[in-house]
Amino acid sequence: MAIDLTAWAYKMPSWTWNTLIILFSFIVGIIIRSILVPIVRQQGKYGTSYSMIRSIIRHLSKIAAIFIPLLIFNALLPVTRFNAKTFLYVEKATEILITLAFAVVVMRLIRIFEDYLYHRFDINKENNLRERKIRTQIVFIRKLLITLIVIITVAIVLLSFENMRKIGAGLLTGVGVGGIIIGFAAQKSLGNLLAGLQIAFTQPIRMDDVLIVEGEWGKVEEINLTYVVVNIWDKRRLVLPINYFIEKPFQNWTRNTAEILGTVFLQVDFTIPVDKLRQKLTELLESNVLWDGKVNVLQVTDFKEKTMEIRCLMSCRNSGQAFDLRCYVRENMIAYINENFPMALSQTRVTFSSGDIKA
8 A cells, every 4th residue: 555655646746746845844834823822822821920831832833833844844854855946946945934933932942931030030029129020031131042043043044055155255354454343333223232231230220110310200221222212101201212221310219129218298377287297197107008118208398488498208119109109198198278267378568667558
């Protein structure tokens, strides 16, 4: 039976035989995908907690449906019936596609490892300074590795062509002048890249840090190889070159800890009883879960011509909670003063002498 099957295959037209081999190779990919997709859906039913298997399936299922058929087709290439010239073209194309697919597989493996590290160092907690440090390094290293993989892959593909090797040899003869020209042209880009390396490891900023930069309050959303994206409080994005954070001053509210002090300033009349305000501030803070229970201070910090300045100082776990707590204290302190000491709100006094009053 095997001899008859071989004879039948041999009698088949070459184009039909080649088509069957190609279809067989890619049907394998379709079968694998049809098996993996239900597994992904089944895994999703068991909650959103981290799973290494689910991460592998999510990142590798699509590329596996291409990479595995390419490997099978490459293994079956010797039994195809292409003519000599066509066989060389097909072999070269298959080699390039396998190289590209393998590069994508390596990138996907990096993402799988990144998922594991994200799970290991969860950023979604109050005191997440260590996690933000590590995540900043993870993001930068991942992008740097992917960039290197792309460059190496392109180099491998180009060097697989004989003509490209000749071009490369020709470029090497002019590397002196060319290197100087490229150095000047890429000076700023290389400076940004080196600044990115410095930021990744010295970490003046980290992922999710709260910054005041260019007069705007926001959180670090992305740290790329050459630029940083700051998510401003009103959902705008401020994009800055990465060397900005090496060369220019900025405020980092979460440099050492997420904890922060919030302040509320009140301009009131000199006659207001400060002790009553101090008691009210304590009452407001103790009744609000945003206060972390550490700092509760009310002081007269300045005198002006017509008012005195009172500063309410309170501590919070992070800057977002500090903003909300400041608004809460400001609103309730004004309401308390307006209800109990309405004449103590800032006002202008005018004094008339008896001689100025006419009947």
